[in-house]
Amino acid sequence: MKRSEVVLAQKRTADILQQNSIVLTEDEIGRIEVAGFGLNELQVQGLELITYINTDRYCAKELVLFPRQTCPEHSHPPIGDDPGKTETFRCRSGRVFLYVEGEATSDIQAQVPVGSESYYTVFHQIELLPGQQYTIQPGIKHWFQSGDQGAIVSEFSSTSRDEYDIFTDPRIERMPVIQED
Amino acid sequence: MKRSEVVLAQKRTADILQQNSIVLTEDEIGRIEVAGFGLNELQVQGLELITYINTDRYCAKELVLFPRQTCPEHSHPPIGDDPGKTETFRCRSGRVFLYVEGEATSDIQAQVPVGSESYYTVFHQIELLPGQQYTIQPGIKHWFQSGDQGAIVSEFSSTSRDEYDIFTDPRIERMPVIQED
Numbered sequence: 001m002k003r004s005e006v007v008l009a010q011k012r013t014a015d016i017l018q019q020n021s022i023v024l025t026e027d028e029i030g031r032i033e034v035a036g037f038g039l040n041e042l043q044v045q046g047l048e049l050i051t052y053i054n055t056d057r058y059c060a061k062e063l064v065l066f067p068r069q070t071c072p073e074h075s076h077p078p079i080g081d082d083p084g085k086t087e088t089f090r091c092r093s094g095r096v097f098l099y100v101e102g103e104a105t106s107d108i109q110a111q112v113p114v115g116s117e118s119y120y121t122v123f124h125q126i127e128l129l130p131g132q133q134y135t136i137q138p139g140i141k142h143w144f145q146s147g148d149q150g151a152i153v154s155e156f157s158s159t160s161r162d163e164y165d166i167f168t169d170p171r172i173e174r175m176p177v178i179q180e181d
Numbered sequence: 182m183k184r185s186e187v188v189l190a191q192k193r194t195a196d197i198l199q200q201n202s203i204v205l206t207e208d209e210i211g212r213i214e215v216a217g218f219g220l221n222e223l224q225v226q227g228l229e230l231i232t233y234i235n236t237d238r239y240c241a242k243e244l245v246l247f248p249r250q251t252c253p254e255h256s257h258p259p260i261g262d263d264p265g266k267t268e269t270f271r272c273r274s275g276r277v278f279l280y281v282e283g284e285a286t287s288d289i290q291a292q293v294p295v296g297s298e299s300y301y302t303v304f305h306q307i308e309l310l311p312g313q314q315y316t317i318q319p320g321i322k323h324w325f326q327s328g329d330q331g332a333i334v335s336e337f338s339s340t341s342r343d344e345y346d347i348f349t350d351p352r353i354e355r356m357p358v359i360q361e362d
Contacts, residue, residue, distance in 0.1 A: 060271075131209065
């Protein structure tokens with residue numbers, strides 16, 4: 001992803017948050033992470049996030065999904081003494097379709113990203129509307145997509161070590177290098 | 182505090198949150214904790230809060246302060262293997278004056294509750310506006326008050342065990358019985 005695309009997505013993310021009464025500082029806007037996972041289709045498979053705090057005890061982030069944007073399937077493995085990240089997703093605005101391990105839901109409401117079908121393997125659907133939340137236990141494969149209006153999700157969790165996330169799609173790089181324009 | 186006062190404060194809290202685009206479920210509205218600390222002056226010394234999640238790993242709450250309402254001075258002690266609660270306060274709306282241990286600020290902006298002056302002993306002021314946050318380490322005495330417009334504060338923390346909080350004011354009961362009308 002190019003620097004200019006990152007900056008544009010940061011601006012769009014800050015605007016979405018502001019429209020929903022979520023204020024970021026100028027410093028935070030510059031720290032918004034635009035995660036394209038090295039797939040070069042940010043609007044399809046991607047996620048925007050700001051980490052408010054991440055210590056050895058807990059973590060809190062705001063996640064923004066553009067309309068129908070998908071965070072690809074992954075899990076949080078144990079690391080040393082840590083059993084793996086436990087995370088609670090709380091929908092703040094919009095609508096989120098979350099998929100976890102378990103009995104597959106028939107007629108899921110998300111659209112699996114075209115060309116990446118083989119990297120989506122869990123289909124137990126949880127729909128989250130504003131005020132609704134769900135907690136994902138360590139090691140559980142999951143992916144999520146917003147509805148047609150996009151979504152804002154607050155994530156409350158144990159310590160975040162994103163660089164250890166295990167993605168089903170082997171093409172994914174969680175932390176690709178940003179190319180200067 | 183009487184049940185009717187609790188229900189009224191819950192309604193007011195839910196309205197304040199809704200006005201700031203923070204949605205609670207009906208179940209959550211009924212679970213809003215109205216903390217008067219057994220002092221019978223809720224509008225002066227009190228706090229309203231909803232706990233989204235509290236596990237053995239992390240906790241997240243939304244705190245609401247009515248205009249100039251004060252959460253009295255307290256600290257979070259170690260409990261067993263837990264070094265005590267670490268908490269991050271992030272101001273979402275309004276203005277918060279937070280006081281922690283350290284060099285006293287001259288001319289503090291909060292008004293110490295009349296009649297309770299001897300139970301306020303730390304005066305190092307941190308002012309939080311929307312988008313600003315501060316992390317309080319375990320064992321540190323602290324108290325906070327909102328400005329004239331009230332405030333909403335997101336609290337991200339390690340596990341919460343409110344019943345063990347140590348208040349400077351010996352009259353305080355953290356979990357007083359609610360009287361049925």
